[in-house]
Amino acid sequence: MARIMASEFLKIKRKMILFLVFLGPIGVIGLEAVNFGLRYEWLTGVYKEDLWGGLIGEVSMLSIPTILIGLTILTSMIANIEHQTNAWKQLLALPISKTRVFTGKVLLAVLLLLIACSLLAGGTIILGLLLKFGSDIPFFYLVKMCFFPCLASMPFLALQIWLAITIKNQALPLTIGIVGAIVSMYGMNFPDWVPWKWPLLMNEWGKPIYSVLAGLGLGILIYLISLVEFHRKDVK
Structure with missing residues (x-):
């Protein structure tokens, strides 16, 4: 698996994938910088009891649709590396099990998302310090609000990587993922x-x-189902 992961990272070295990993967190922090810059007095008045908590909450809410759209694009780009060069048959002909090939793609997507969440947490700290919210940073709350939505989104990551690998035309996986991100914006009205x-x-x-445990559980289940299907189906 270590060799497979090293190979996967080499494949994305000169792709726009890494740029996207940085773009998502930077975009969220940039929008919040504009938000607080234009409405500084009003927002600091609203969150005067907990300035850091208010900032982290604002960043987290904006990051959720960004995560869902981001994982949709990431999984599509990861799978499309082989689709564009018609390399799936050559890859699967190598003396490497299909389980490791598929798992490598999934782990790559997960690691890239976790890197993006780490950048989001770091950017939030920098923004808060620039806004002069003090040095009493609630690190546990920050980590929770930056990483928990990502972990709860694992079912969508597992589904999207499955669709992106098994369907050569990426229009359908992208459409499904973007629609899902839009639906999630109204998720507070849904049953648990x-x-x-x-x-x-x-x-x-x-x-x-x-919510995190439910997401991880369903994500693992979808991964296992998709792995079985990947073994049975020829990827073209």
């Missing part, structure tokens, strides 16, 4: 069992970890 609500970390128990 609907996956599009999980990235919002809202549930009737008021425990964000429940």
